[in-house]
Amino acid sequence: MNEEVTFILEATKENMQNAISHLEKELVKIRAGKASPSMLSSVMVDYYGNMTPLSQMSNVNTPDARTISVQPWEKQMIPQIETAILNSNLGFNPMNNGEMVIINVPPLTEERRKQLVKHAKAEAEDAKVSIRSARQEGNKEVKAVGVSEDLEKNAEIDIQELTNEFSSRVDRILEVKEAEIMKV
CATH class of the missing domain: 3.30.1360.40 (Gyrase A; domain 2)
Structure with a gap:
């Protein structure tokens, strides 16, 4: 594979990883009942x-x-x-x-738990938006490099696989946090 395309894939993966890291930092701030x-x-x-x-x-x-x-x-x-x-x-x-x-630290009410879950879902959606914009940016950069059509399609497929992988990681992280928040 072309060196520039490999570099673009690595940069795209790094941007998606940054979205996951940011999500994890934001979710730590959402309290789930225990003092921290x-x-x-x-x-x-x-x-x-x-x-x-x-x-x-x-x-x-x-x-x-x-x-x-x-x-x-x-x-x-x-x-x-x-x-x-x-x-x-x-x-x-x-x-x-x-x-x-x-x-x-007061115990959470059911209503407050639901608000926190809603907030966690909003943070997860922001992370997914960041991941999708990293995909869009990566695809744009691959087109700008001017490689063969086959190489371009393969790179787009790789970027889409990264997007799917990171989106499912966001879903798993959210699932764990949601369970943690709703646990009484």
């Missing part, structure tokens, strides 16, 4: 005038399945951490005991 330090990964705290990720200024742990504890390295940052968690729209109500911030 990654739930606070998007929280940014005003740290002496700089917006800093919470994990860079404190230890974030889960002492049990329903609690997240945030122990800042500087105790005077506790009010800013509480404010940042409240402002992050995660639905958490932080409390502090003077030493650390404690967050009780």
